[in-house]
Amino acid sequence: MNYRHGYHAGSFADVFKHAILVSLIQSLLKKKTAICYLDTHAGAGYYDLISEEAQKSKEFEAGITKVMGAEDPPSLIRDYLSCVQQINIRLAGSVVPSLRYYPGSPSIVRYFLRAQDRMTLTELHPQEYRILKKNFMRDSQTGVHLGDGYQGLKAFLPPKERRSLILIDPPYERPNEFIDIVVMLLAALKRFSSGVYAIWYPIKNRTTINLFYQDLKKAIQQSILIAELNIYSTNSSLLLDGCGMAIVNPPWQLDQQIFEYLPWLWNLLSVHQQGGYRVFSL
Ligand SMILES: C[S@@+](CC[C@H](N)C(=O)[O-])C[C@H]1O[C@@H](n2cnc3c(N)ncnc32)[C@H](O)[C@@H]1O
Numbered sequence: 001m002n003y004r005h006g007y008h009a010g011s012f013a014d015v016f017k018h019a020i021l022v023s024l025i026q027s028l029l030k031k032k033t034a035i036c037y038l039d040t041h042a043g044a045g046y047y048d049l050i051s052e053e054a055q056k057s058k059e060f061e062a063g064i065t066k067v068m069g070a071e072d073p074p075s076l077i078r079d080y081l082s083c084v085q086q087i088n089i090r091l092a093g094s095v096v097p098s099l100r101y102y103p104g105s106p107s108i109v110r111y112f113l114r115a116q117d118r119m120t121l122t123e124l125h126p127q128e129y130r131i132l133k134k135n136f137m138r139d140s141q142t143g144v145h146l147g148d149g150y151q152g153l154k155a156f157l158p159p160k161e162r163r164s165l166i167l168i169d170p171p172y173e174r175p176n177e178f179i180d181i182v183v184m185l186l187a188a189l190k191r192f193s194s195g196v197y198a199i200w201y202p203i204k205n206r207t208t209i210n211l212f213y214q215d216l217k218k219a220i221q222q223s224i225l226i227a228e229l230n231i232y233s234t235n236s237s238l239l240l241d242g243c244g245m246a247i248v249n250p251p252w253q254l255d256q257q258i259f260e261y262l263p264w265l266w267n268l269l270s271v272h273q274q275g276g277y278r279v280f281s282l
Helices: 012-028 052-057 064-069 075-092 105-112 126-135 149-156 177-191 206-219 254-269
Strands: 036-039 046-048 101-103 118-123 142-146 164-168 196-203 224-230 242-248 276-281
Touching: 012 064, 012 075, 012 105, 012 164, 012 196, 012 224, 012 242, 012 254, 036 105, 036 149, 046 052, 064 075, 064 254, 075 101, 075 105, 075 254, 101 105, 105 118, 105 126, 105 164, 118 126, 118 149, 126 142, 149 164, 149 177, 164 177, 177 196, 177 206, 196 206, 206 224, 224 254, 254 276
Parallel strands: 036 118, 036 164, 118 142, 164 196
Antiparallel strands: 046 101, 196 242, 224 242, 224 276
16 A cells, blocks of 8 residues: 555646535535445545655646636635635634645534534554544544445444445555455445445556456446546656546436536646546446
8 A cells, every 4th residue: 555645635636626526515415314424445534745755746736726826716616616725724723724734524514514414534554543632632523444445334334324425545555456446336325326426547558547447337227427527638658648527316406517617727737728628427
């Protein structure tokens, strides 16, 4: 396990993933009944952008820094930015909203949760887990667990609330991760068929992604929405051309909501207008 998210915090891929996460959580919070958020690969919770890791690649400069500096962002992006700014104010203890910290998925979701909601986080890396545990130490609505996120799907589903958003965001270090995800997802859906599952994935090679889509479509009965953001042209031979999110049981009109900001994000974050964006039902 070499992956540490601190090197990638606030990158274009984080911006894409977290904007969709905000759309999802806002959709689920439209109803008053409680929800449970499950984050299978939670990371550390917050990332200090002046840390050695973040400064090494400075990926945030091509992601959140650009979004914060852009004029007239779409409404959902404004909500996401407010969340990032409020978390910075709280952590830095200052009223001036500057960008020192980038919040990970647990902190972003926690910002939106109400008193009746709760969240369960799993993280396998002992060091990341220790930081995550410390970050949510005094939070009675959050449970933090050291262990395998896929086992967490078995342990924590179905949730007692019966309404749940599940983020599956692995580092894709394992060669069979795309195949494993489909198997794990299928097992999770057998335990809890009505959950909203969001799976993030890197786009490096189009053949791998097409196979992943085929496997998902074959294995899963529920509706699946795909959103992709590509900032380089296909198979550019760079490390990452883009990334995607597959959403099982997407909330009503999620596709339209994503269309309100994805073109704007692509225009801002793509490198020389390469790549593109897509939103479609599988
Ligand atoms: C992409 S990062 C997560 C980022 C986080 N979800 C966010 O959006 O801020 C993936 C995390 O998964 C952890 N990890 C790797 N394998 C895991 C496993 N089998 N179960 C749980 N966590 C795992 C890594 O240590 C890393 O912190």
